[in-house]
Amino acid sequence: MDGEDQLIEKLALGVPSIGTRAARRIAAPGVQLGIGDDAAVIVPGRNADFVITCDAFLEGVHFLAGRHPADAVGYKALARATSDIPAMGAKPRWFLLTLALPQIRTGDWLADFLRGMRRAARELGLQLIGGDTTRFASVLSSITVLGEVAPGHAVTRAGARPGDVLYVSGRLGRAQLGLEMMRNSAAGETASLIRRESGLLRQHLYPRIRTRLGERLGNRRIASAMIDVSDGLSTDLGHLCAASGVGARIWAERVPRVEIPASQSKLACKRKLDPLQMALHGGDDYELLFAVPRRRAKELRRAPEFRDLTAIGEIERGSRVLLLDADGRAKPLRPRGWDPFR
Amino acid sequence: MDGEDQLIEKLALGVPSIGTRAARRIAAPGVQLGIGDDAAVIVPGRNADFVITCDAFLEGVHFLAGRHPADAVGYKALARATSDIPAMGAKPRWFLLTLALPQIRTGDWLADFLRGMRRAARELGLQLIGGDTTRFASVLSSITVLGEVAPGHAVTRAGARPGDVLYVSGRLGRAQLGLEMMRNSAAGETASLIRRESGLLRQHLYPRIRTRLGERLGNRRIASAMIDVSDGLSTDLGHLCAASGVGARIWAERVPRVEIPASQSKLACKRKLDPLQMALHGGDDYELLFAVPRRRAKELRRAPEFRDLTAIGEIERGSRVLLLDADGRAKPLRPRGWDPFR
DSSP states (O other), X not given: OOOHHHHHHHHHHHSOBOOSHHXXXXXXXXXXXXXXXXXXXXXXXXXOEEEEEEEEEEBTTTBOTTTSOHHHHHHHHHHHHHTTTGGGTOEEXXXXXXXXXXXXXXXXXXXXXXXXXXXXXXXXXXXXEEEEEEEOSSOEEEEXXXXXXXXXXXXXXXXXXXXXXXXXXXXXXXXHHHHHHHHHSOGGGHHXXXXXXXXXXXXXXXXXXXXXXXXXXXXXXXXXXXXXXXXXXXXXXXXXXXXXXXXXXXXXXXXXXXXXXXXXXXXXXXXXXXXXXXXXXXXXXXXXXXXXXXXXXXXXHTSTTXXXXXXXXXXXXXXXXXXXXXXXXXXXXXXXXXXXXX | OOOHHHHHHHHHHHSOBOOSTTGGGOOSXXXXXXXXXXXXXXXXXXXXXXXXXXXXXXXXXXXXXXXXXXXHHHHHHHHHHHTTTGGGTOEEEEEEEEEEEOXXXXXXXXXXXXXXXXXXXXHHTOEEEEEEEEEOSSOEEEEEEEEEEOTTOOOOSSOOOTTOEEEEESOBTHHHHHHHHHHHSOGGGHHHHHHHTHHHHHHHHSOOOOHHHHHHHXXXXXXXXXXXXXXXXXXXHHHHHHHHTOEEEEEGGGXXXXXXXXXXXXXXXXXXXXXXXXXXXXXXXXXXEEEEOGGGHHHHHTSTTGGGEEEEEEEESSSOEEEEOTTOOEXXXXXXXXXXXX
């Protein structure tokens, strides 16, 4: 049976990481001391502010260890924690992993979990520098992610001004469709469902995080305010407007939304799935929602992934967030996204 | 019923914290943006390295929500997470709190938890700058703590050299005695036990963290290597020696140990409690264990809390960690402290 030291070694070897020995020779700014001491040591450079966030990913609340493949659990745990970093216009750099596991998950399951987390870390540009491990009856992950941004360039939720155009990346509601598909499958069929429908399930299992886009929007000061759509557009747009002290209007027909293919029409009927409702209130998509002053529109067109962006509305004075239908009728858009306590 | 936004507000008001509004006006190095955005933003000063650590504190593993008072859970969650910061010779500054709670704990229990955490934050000099909240069937806390230390002054586990003197602060085994007392009490008697024996239970419920001592040992370069005794002296001394590539010998009779008062002699018999064994292998004391080169001994005498320090042994060549009894007989000191996976 492994002890804690062996488990820490598995983690350090399982994902890109910085340990104590190699790192101590580095004289440049960055992480001087990583895994294996009481704490990690970061030597700040002069040309970056630090951005820091944390996120919990818990068995039974955010995933089902019996259903979700272990590598998807590892991938998503890190991806969703990282999402807040590009949402600040920053570049992901390092992470700390608190991981609680039952003894039975410390073998094959952990190896698969780490394989998924390794892929996420590579794609996101992250290195593990510390953490904590303990046992628990179910799998609990809590991840702290650190990023860097040019001094003063962090994009908060608070800078949107009337007249700014609201953009969102990707198509919203995809993660919710994936979740509904997983929920609708029998426990024994999950693996075959995932093989068959990997495309439709991707945003639910292996969410894409818009690191390049977010970083550019920050470094070039293109976005005046930004948030990642983790709780749902209606909730997160409400957060952005409240922080900026503004209102907004968005056009329902412009909201880029999940397409429900014929293969899922039975599910859609049964669960009354409506693409617009999923796009407005579904969580877990991790797309970027941001405001752009009109004078920055030209610069925006040069941003990476510009073709994945949609202008869905604009910022207004006041505090009302309105949804306009095809006939131009406005209704208040109430926050009805994910809230763990509702 | 509270939503997540209300819960976050409770946390921000419940402990010393930095939010988004007040902070944005600060131009100096430090936290520019705290709670309430996607991530916190820290502007590094030129005269400090950052030290960062995280720690989980879980119901059923580390505490019992039905037994341990909520304010002690809040206090200890933050204190034990912070312990690694002075153990690096650094000064605690900020923390991020990931908190998962069942709905029934969001009222009075949470208020008491936050009262304990507030007291710890004040004593430790910490401000809350971010976190994550979610629901769960039991109480889970995972805390990330950031500290600052003069550039290059972080004290790792790795600098001990043969001839250095080994010191430990306080008396070891006190937390274990408290734990045994709690375990031995009936569920309904815990509250009266705590009132009656608050002194004996203090290190178990409200562990003292040696912030001033740790910071001085780092800033004045007094300690060549340091670790906090969280898993037990035998285990943590092993970690320090392994990281430094050295051995050590300690004298059993010099190890400062818990005193078991007459009131607990029945418990001591029943549970076969031996003060030396508790001091060697009991965890959760959070005292500092460190090596001091002999030429720094004079400087050490001026350190705060010097009177609480005991020289228990010295660093040697090799890799053996030896315990010497009163007759000078040496035995290997095997790591038999706390390991969650054993």
